Amino acid sequence: MTIQQVVFAVLAVAVIGAALFVVTTGNLFRGALMLILVFFGMAGFYVLLDNGLFAVAQVMIYIGAISILIIFAVMLTRGMQAMIPRNAQATGAAVAAAALFVAIFLAFGPLRLTVDFSAVPVLSALFRTETARTLGDVPWQYANQPVPETYIADFGRALVNINQYLLPFLLIAFLVDAVLAGAVHLARQRKPAELIAERREIAEEEAEEAAALRGAASPEPLPQGAMAATTTQDH
Amino acid sequence: MQNVINGIPLWWYLFVAAALFCIGLYGVLARKNAIAMLMGVELMLNSVNLNLLAFWRYLAPGSQAGLAFAAFIFVVAAAETAVGLALIISAYRSLRSVDPEKLDQLKF
Known part of the structure; x- marks a missing residue:
């Protein structure tokens, strides 16, 4: 095992364990703290994916802003911190989530990528597996190349390029404006x-x-x- | 093998992302507290981001599409959290509760 594989395994265990704690704990404040651990683990995954930009953005936006907002909300709704962790449909929700996981796993997981479904009667009808892998009907293949050193600059130029992502960039800026005004309005509306x-x-x-x-x-x-x-x- | 980067195959990331998405889905469906449901949504958005960036790294590291989608999800997640928490705090002021089952009036 390489050092990256060890780091990945540690991160995966920490992230999934913390996420399970977040959705099952009865103490909302501890859940918020564990959510920060999940966000840190995601930043670690981004580093493993050779994407330092998004690792830093993850720490700044998710840990610096969103977690703090959530902790504020937990503090502002005092008396709700100790709570009943599950509602009446929790069992059905667990079954649905597990079924979805199995479905994703069958469709796009290691089985799809390694096992030849064409030999299995039912699965061969459901999934077409060829040597060229497909997502839907779109063929895809591994690029097998390093991240360009200028990927941050390229990304910045793509965001302000009229032929690439300028319109979504402007729309998302407008969305943030509207959301900030709306959030302030909502929070003080009842006063x-x-x-x-x-x-x-x-x-x-x-x-x-x-x-x-x-x-x-x-x-x-x-x-x-x-x-x-x-x-x-x-x- | 050509589909291994830093010693890690792509499906490891997909596995973690799928697990995180399903955990988040359970959190949204099974929680009795609006803030806890919002945390589940955050988990789901994070898993989607991990998926996008993993596919970006393994399939198209030279293009900006994966980065752009992930960045927009970051912004949308921040906006969604801000509005969601403002709504929750507003409802808490009126009802003294953040149980979504008690939010059954159109006006209060």
Whole structure:
């Protein structure tokens, strides 16, 4: 085993283990911390794929921004941290996820890439395996070449090239703009209603206190005018 | 073998990505907390990115298509998290809960 294979195995075990912890734990905060471990493992995979740019971007965007956002949300929704980890359809969800994994594995996994399906009766009807591998009907083959040293510069030029990715680049910039404005709007939308509700609660509490001071003559909460009257009596 | 880079065949990456995607799918379907469901979505998006970059490295390292798709997924994931968490916090303010089963009103 080469050192890269050992690193890959360690990363794979860490990522899959941490991901399983994330989706099964009852403590949401620990789940968020384990999610950071998953993101770090993905950055390690990108390094193994000779893609330093995306490894750094992964650390900056996922760990630096998205994990922090998630941890903020976990902290802001206190009382929800310790929770019931599963809902009623958890068993069905586990079966569905396992079935999907098996399906992916059969379609595109090592079986598809190494075993000749044409010898197996049912699978030969489902999957066409030739010596030239296909994804759908598109043939593909290994490039077997190193990453060009200028791949970052090439990528940057492709993003601003009108014949390549300029339009999606602009659209995604517009999406980020709209999302930032929308997120701010959503997060502060409830504030006036909340303030009104808080004031109403405070007023009701004052009215109850005033009623308690007067004795148990009127058990139901007092109307607004009566509350104002009691406050003037106090002075 | 020509399909091995750094001693690792392509299907190792595909295996990890498929496992991560299915774990994320389970998380989205089986969780009782909206933030935990969002974490499952993040796992799925990460697995897709790993798939894209693995195919980029093994099949077309000279082209920018895989990089561009992966970069756009990064941005979409960040945007989705921002909006999702804003929605969750907004709902939490009104309902004092992040259980998606309690979010059954169109207006509150």
